[in-house]
Amino acid sequence: MDDAVELPGWTHVYSGKVRDLYVPTAAMDDDDSWTGDPLRTSRVVLVVASDRVSAYDRVLEPAIPGKGAMLTSLTRWWFDQLPDVPNHLAYAEDDRLQVPAIPDEVADRATLCRTLEMFPIECVVRGFITGGGWKEYQATGAIGGIPLPEGLSNGDRLPEPLFTPAWKAPMGSHDENISYERTAEIVGDTVAAQLRELSIEIFERASAVAEARGLILADTKFEFGADRDTGIVTLADEVLTSDSSRYWDAAAYESGATPEQRMASFDKQIVRDWLAANWDQAAFEAPPTLPREIVEQTAGRYRELLERLTARG
Missing domain, CATH: 3.30.470.20 (ATP-grasp fold, B domain)
Structure with a gap:
């Protein structure tokens, strides 16, 4: 994807439909450990959840405002509910990792992870x-x-x-x-x-x-x-x-x-249902732009789930 942002100290190495991956630039410059594959060379990867939304294997326009931050917040919350299940979270304060700072512009939708097989x-x-x-x-x-x-x-x-x-x-x-x-x-x-x-x-x-x-x-x-x-x-x-x-x-x-x-x-079932009614999913035909009300309703469903699950009480 061409909307991955540049992050100081980090090198963008891959974008999927809805997420962007970065490794510390220092890992790319270390001739002693370089394997040719950034995700194998680096001990950590920064996973940045975007607001992009996909359906039927296509990325749609416009994005869902706040989606990346909401999904990241919910994942973090679930990891906290499962403290005895080993997970891939890494922590910047771990001196062994020597990771650059996570920029404020992506902090609410970024997860620092250990690389796994x-x-x-x-x-x-x-x-x-x-x-x-x-x-x-x-x-x-x-x-x-x-x-x-x-x-x-x-x-x-x-x-x-x-x-x-x-x-x-x-x-x-x-x-x-x-x-x-x-x-x-x-x-x-x-x-x-x-x-x-x-x-x-x-x-x-x-x-x-x-x-x-x-x-x-x-x-x-x-x-x-x-x-x-x-x-x-x-x-x-x-x-x-x-x-x-x-x-x-x-x-x-x-x-x-x-x-x-x-x-x-x-x-995003609201998105899928609207597309099913308004697009024939032809491989050569770009999907239509999502109406504002569909975007707003979808964002509302994401937000409601996050609030209901994580609310104290």
Whole structure:
């Protein structure tokens, strides 16, 4: 992306659809440690969440004001709720890292992280049947190859949380849903078991936190990597945010007359729905500009989730 800002002491090395990555410029200049890959050479990476919004594999205009800061704040909050789960956070006061200052202009949406050996697995956990899982169940009676009882409806709670992983394809390709057995072939039996156990454990703990705040955590996705010094499986990336998780309002879920009312999510579904009604998603056709009211409604949903989860009381 061409809107990544220049940060003193940091070198921009990559931009995804919605985030920009930087490493300390000193790591790029160290001939003794340089490997040719900035993310392997540097012990830390600065992850800056932008306000960009994507849907259907396209970055849209305009951005959602405040989105990057809200997602970063929520990820930080969730890490605080999971103090016993190893995570990728690094701290500038650690003298071993010798990182430059994080500029004030990105401080509210930047996360200083240790670089890990990332596993190419997206760890999806589903507590309720909806979205792509609902479509798969209708076609096969299963999700991720896991057979489910007959007669389930869209939005039903599953008998138990399901671990339904996906293989993270190389840049430019689409991720691919895979079985647990295929996951074990990719990362090994021991790591696959750890990924499944950790993912379900974190999901169940987060679900209880959400429930206490009148929210339902329907599904989520995690990413993990191995600590480069210890090999410990470590939670990485954004965690339990509006962009990685599907939350519903518990009261609306119980009282809503239609699926749309019962399962209105606190994320960019408003954007997806508007695009689906106003764009044919042709690969050669640029997506339309989002109307102001769609941008404002989406920002409001992000903000409401953050406030409801993190409010004291």
